[in-house]
Amino acid sequence: MKLQQLRYIVEVVNHNLNVSSTAENLYTSQPGISKQVRLLEDELGIQIFERSGKHLTKVTPAGENIVRIARDILSRVESIKSVAGEYTHPEMGTLHIATTHTQARYALPKVIQGFIERYPKVSLHMHQGTPSQIADAVSKGTTVFAIATEALHLYQDMIMLPCYHWNRSIVVRSDHPLAQKKDITIHDLAAYPLVTYVFGFTGRSELDNAFNRSGLTPRIVFTATDADVIKTYVRLGIGVGVMASMAIDPETDHDLVAIDASHIFEASTTTIGFKKGTFLRTYMYDFMERFAPHLTRNVVDQALALKSNDEIEAMFANIKLPVR
Numbered sequence: 295m296k297l298q299q300l301r302y303i304v305e306v307v308n309h310n311l312n313v314s315s316t317a318e319n320l321y322t323s324q325p326g327i328s329k330q331v332r333l334l335e336d337e338l339g340i341q342i343f344e345r346s347g348k349h350l351t352k353v354t355p356a357g358e359n360i361v362r363i364a365r366d367i368l369s370r371v372e373s374i375k376s377v378a379g380e381y382t383h384p385e386m387g388t389l390h391i392a393t394t395h396t397q398a399r400y401a402l403p404k405v406i407q408g409f410i411e412r413y414p415k416v417s418l419h420m421h422q423g424t425p426s427q428i429a430d431a432v433s434k435g436t437t438v439f440a441i442a443t444e445a446l447h448l449y450q451d452m453i454m455l456p457c458y459h460w461n462r463s464i465v466v467r468s469d470h471p472l473a474q475k476k477d478i479t480i481h482d483l484a485a486y487p488l489v490t491y492v493f494g495f496t497g498r499s500e501l502d503n504a505f506n507r508s509g510l511t512p513r514i515v516f517t518a519t520d521a522d523v524i525k526t527y528v529r530l531g532i533g534v535g536v537m538a539s540m541a542i543d544p545e546t547d548h549d550l551v552a553i554d555a556s557h558i559f560e561a562s563t564t565t566i567g568f569k570k571g572t573f574l575r576t577y578m579y580d581f582m583e584r585f586a587p588h589l590t591r592n593v594v595d596q597a598l599a600l601k602s603n604d605e606i607e608a609m610f611a612n613i614k615l616p617v618r
Contacts, residue, residue, distance in 0.1 A: 299334040300364040311350040373573035392421040392428040393441035400540045454567040457586035458616045461556040465535035473551040487515040487533035
């Protein structure tokens, strides 16, 4: 059994069983990958993949377990390389971050700017996606940090650290009736068509929960994953925007009226997480502290010593998180 063979089967799964695409990504030949997969299956005495002719069609039940263990082994190998890099070239490395558009556009720019100035030899890559795509990227080992708010059940195999609380604003055109109204209630919102996030994005579930608590049903006419897109459709008069307050820019959005909605919706919490067993380089600790100043190296190490995210949540219960 070779590490190369384990890497091949993991990458084949990552590329949806497309051996040709896998070979292209790994800069090798398709026959070479197929041969090594066959040799591994022969050595183990089982099939990892089901086939139809020359095409792989499915991962077998045994194969699913083997691929899962192979991912863990390859992750450990990367951790060994990270340990070596920490001692040989502490200022050099790579950092992959997966997050949503709102975080990438409004929460991270200054953090990343400062980080790059401090670590010019660290190659930083940002990937944007849905909560499930973000979790999948960490699981596959294609990214180190996940920054997320929604669907935290997808991150049960990760260490998730709370960063900050945030809430929503109601966004309307200046000629909209709500722009002049004081003390807006959820019943007022229910009277108008809404423009907001796709379900599963950026605290959208709290919007639905707030309406459910009041026995109301929101009239959502348009959804998007991008806060800037939501504002575009508010400008067109499609509906009333409900979005993260951090996504309101006083300069670029001067034509819109933003009304604080923290009295209507409960605050959401953004977290940063990484796969259990990840060796954290010094620059990784630094990135987390830049993003959330209370996440010092000492605090992160204390969280790592705990057994579950429930214990981590309890640990942070007495820590006052910033509000954005």
